[in-house]
Amino acid sequence: MDTITIKDVARLCGVGVSTVSRAINNHPDINEETKQKVLQVIKENHYIPNNSARNLKRSASKTIAVLIKGIDNPFFSGMIKIFEEEIQKKKYSFILHRVDEGEDEVDVAVELVKEKKLKGIIFLGGYFSHSQAKLDQLDVPFVLSTIAITDKMEAGKFSSVSVDDFAESYKMVDYLCSLGHKHIGILAATPYDESIGKLRLEGYKKALEDNGITPREEWCFYSQEDIECYTMSNGYELMNKVMASDTGVTAVFAVSDSIAIGACKAVFDAGKSVPEDYCVAGFDGLDMAHYYNPTITTIRQPVEEMAHATIRILFDIIRNKSQNQQRIFQAQLLEGQSTRRI
Amino acid sequence: MDTITIKDVARLCGVGVSTVSRAINNHPDINEETKQKVLQVIKENHYIPNNSARNLKRSASKTIAVLIKGIDNPFFSGMIKIFEEEIQKKKYSFILHRVDEGEDEVDVAVELVKEKKLKGIIFLGGYFSHSQAKLDQLDVPFVLSTIAITDKMEAGKFSSVSVDDFAESYKMVDYLCSLGHKHIGILAATPYDESIGKLRLEGYKKALEDNGITPREEWCFYSQEDIECYTMSNGYELMNKVMASDTGVTAVFAVSDSIAIGACKAVFDAGKSVPEDYCVAGFDGLDMAHYYNPTITTIRQPVEEMAHATIRILFDIIRNKSQNQQRIFQAQLLEGQSTRRI
């Protein structure tokens, strides 16, 4: 009584299990009348097919999984919505699977492929640094979306959609220079970061150099290793260090909008103002940056386009219409009220 | 070659499948030596057990699922982290499952219970309005966490953790009254909301009445039905309507912090200021409210405590240590800079 199976339904209907199965799965070769009867019985008894059994038996399913590290990143929510829409539009189903900070995303993916007979995978966010051997375990198409890619990986062996973190950082810092700032700090990730944090830091340094400014280590305010880096509270702490220092920075480039917002708050709490006392720039283009007061000058990643491109590439590969491709998107510098000319 | 199964491993090792199974599942009755050998072969060949088959075979598993509606709600992220920690601490595993806006969470739950042989479920957020009959389909312990409960459901038949949305709203609006405001608007959910939106609206009205103010329909700024309600952009729109009206409101109570922030922004963009021209109060106690400029006066739900309580109740039921319980938490009014005495 507890758990009702397809056999029970069959018995209740006085038909064979295969007939029930046909009814469930909308097979054409079944009498409409018997089908309705079966469906009726199913409804009455709240029969629910066991997915494990289905997945086990099925050789393939039309489902795409999105694996995401750090599910609470507001940056992703817009993309996820688009993924969902697009995937549904293609008559595929969609699984969102969160991968823990400590987990290996590829392992999780391989497992999921087996369990759910996936058709494709989207890796969203985080860092990605896997050997080719590891990646080869994945025998389904996948694309890395908004993920920093290390040079460990061979181009052509995978697909990706991203912005050029180095170039976009450069763009922002170059802009700050163009506003007349000579002492520009950076609210950075940890010194050991090997991912976007590093790329954004390097873009910052290069932009300074190209503007005839020698980057100084004292301008680099790094996050501690033991805390979450891309948070408002971290931005708050870092900016307090900036203000406590005598580095004379007039502008700071925060490597994310959350950090930038925390930084602004620190300035206000110190009784100073943005952009008069300190200019603050962010990165990502979150809604929040736009609604903050002052609006945050930031680099807006074209999340919608990137999400669409991710899907397009994935399905192109699934349908064998194309090889792997790496798409780099152009981001946009949004001038907000948090920066000014000096 | 493509997909390697337990049989392949067995053959490769020259042992039986049950031995391999024992090695995988850490059974005691296996020779340490053979176990190591098997594990070795498994590693070399990247064998990964098929979860569908395992779930199908297993009669029970130690796993808890958290079903969440609207996964991008920043309000939840802190709770999820705690769920994860606590569940791991109990040696259970943890599945986070997003349920689509259109889906029926109970159906999803029932399906998941069968598929994964769940031990318990946490429903997080959203509205909850299911008949007892529906709930009876769920034969595992569950608790509704931060969910508005309708009176359709019989107390004692389920567990829940929440705040009293009515009372807390009342608290906030009463506070606004105490600051001397006589014309207080509300940025509300849709007029048809039957959930927290309604409760918060009612708390608002009651507080006005108790302060000798007759609620006016023109003070109620409702969200449109076709847009997401608890967003900054909605708050922005609603506040613009407030300012365009000649209702003379001096303070608005936004039914969420996101709405409140959008509202503040609208005020700024209109060249006015908060709290001088308009006072704005929120609800939820997001980090964001604290980092905003000005800080938002809000009702802070004790999310950490609530998350812990959720877990405790769930496990108490699982372990038969207690019956269903409904816990109502006290929230805290945080006075920010977005409100003032007039």
Added chain:
DNA sequence: TTGTATGCGTTATCAG
């Protein structure tokens, strides 16, 4: 300590 055989709930392949 180990291997064999059975069944978990489905779907797919066959004959009817």
Added chain:
DNA sequence: CTGATAACGCATACAA
């Protein structure tokens, strides 16, 4: 159109 029946990959009772 329908109904047996054989897999799917694994865990386990039972036999060895």
